[in-house]
Amino acid sequence: MSQQIAFIGAGNMAGAILKGLIQQGHPAQQVHVSDLDEPKLNALAAEFTGLNTYTDNAACIANADVVVLAVKPQLMAAVCEPLLAAQPSLANKLIVSVAAGIKVARLREMLGNAQRVVRTMPNTPCLIGQGMTGLYADEQVSETDRNAAQTLMQAVGKTAWVESEAGLNHVIAASGSAPAYFFMFMDAMQKSVEAMGLDAVSARQFVQQAAIGSSQLAASQMDKSFTELTAQVTSKGGTTAEAVATFKDGDLAGLVDQALRNCVARAEQMEKQF
Numbered sequence: 001m002s003q004q005i006a007f008i009g010a011g012n013m014a015g016a017i018l019k020g021l022i023q024q025g026h027p028a029q030q031v032h033v034s035d036l037d038e039p040k041l042n043a044l045a046a047e048f049t050g051l052n053t054y055t056d057n058a059a060c061i062a063n064a065d066v067v068v069l070a071v072k073p074q075l076m077a078a079v080c081e082p083l084l085a086a087q088p089s090l091a092n093k094l095i096v097s098v099a100a101g102i103k104v105a106r107l108r109e110m111l112g113n114a115q116r117v118v119r120t121m122p123n124t125p126c127l128i129g130q131g132m133t134g135l136y137a138d139e140q141v142s143e144t145d146r147n148a149a150q151t152l153m154q155a156v157g158k159t160a161w162v163e164s165e166a167g168l169n170h171v172i173a174a175s176g177s178a179p180a181y182f183f184m185f186m187d188a189m190q191k192s193v194e195a196m197g198l199d200a201v202s203a204r205q206f207v208q209q210a211a212i213g214s215s216q217l218a219a220s221q222m223d224k225s226f227t228e229l230t231a232q233v234t235s236k237g238g239t240t241a242e243a244v245a246t247f248k249d250g251d252l253a254g255l256v257d258q259a260l261r262n263c264v265a266r267a268e269q270m271e272k273q274f
């Protein structure tokens with residue numbers, strides 16, 4: 001029998017994971033989700049017959065085997081307090097956090113020293129089963145719980161463990177936040193070709209399919225580095241060479257490096273803040 005899985009917070013990330021999970025065959029009757037926003041819950045309940053919705057977080061987790069904490073980091077402490085008050089021992093539940101910037105030790109503190117805590121860093125492509133999730137657990141977490149957390153996230157994409165908790169912040173930079181970078185790049189490309197005269201629908205289709213094709217090509221040629229794949233497109237004296245030179249002149253790599261370092265720095269700052 002499938003596990004009872006409870007999501008605290010029905011926002012972007014929980015929505016992506018729970019939809020992916022149900023679409024992958026987990027019975028909606030065994031998925032529980034709570035949020036303060038009733039219209040959001042009603043929309044999910046209308047989409048997934050049998051889904052259990054709550055405005056009371058403690059009720060949501062009452063019979064759960066796995067609790068996915070999916071509220072904003074700044075709300076996590078306030079959200080955990082009543083959970084702990086209602087269930088002083090969370091020993092019978094595996095806690096899976098998707099929150100950026102809240103370390104295992106801090107989560108345990110918020111949850112009355114709950115031991116069974118796994119941190120994950122997914123991304124929004126989980127919504128279509130194409131997510132990438134980094135996982136971290138310390139030595140106090142059993143193999144069974146690690147496997148359960150991994151199986152949960154594998155329902156919505158690929159997974160990989162990181163050995164140190166600091167590594168999870170690198171996962172945020174490389175993949176948790178990354179969909180936003182790619183969308184920004186695609187948006188800039190679409191706007192550019194639209195300004196040149198391509199209609200909006202065509203511009204989106206060309207840019208989007210180029211992105212899909214490029215990432216699938218890269219995945220099919222794991223023996224080639226991204227630099228080698230770039231070289232395959234770049235004919236000497238041709239058009240790509242001009243665009244590539246422009247990116248190099250503008251230090252695209254330096255800008256990307258700075259952006260990712262700032263992303264990690266913010267995660268580290270949040271670790272102190274929340």
Ligand SMILES: NC(=O)C1=CN([C@@H]2O[C@H](COP(=O)(O)OP(=O)(O)OC[C@H]3O[C@@H](n4cnc5c(N)ncnc54)[C@H](OP(=O)(O)O)[C@@H]3O)[C@@H](O)[C@H]2O)C=CC1
Nearest residue numbers: 009010011012013035036037070071072073098099100122
């Ligand atoms: N978005 C992303 O791509 C990723 C996000 N994450 C992490 O996921 C977590 C959630 O982020 P995201 O999904 O983007 O945020 P959202 O704001 O979309 O989702 C959080 C949800 O929690 C609800 N909420 C607020 N207060 C409570 C409460 N007291 N009890 C229950 N629910 C509550 C919010 O409702 P309301 O809107 O009404 O406040 C909202 O629906 C964060 O910790 C983030 O770090 C991790 C990886 C990727």
Ligand SMILES: O=C(O)[C@@H]1CCC=N1
Nearest residue numbers: 099100172176177178
């Ligand atoms: O922006 C954030 O803080 C979250 C974490 C990764 C993606 N969104």
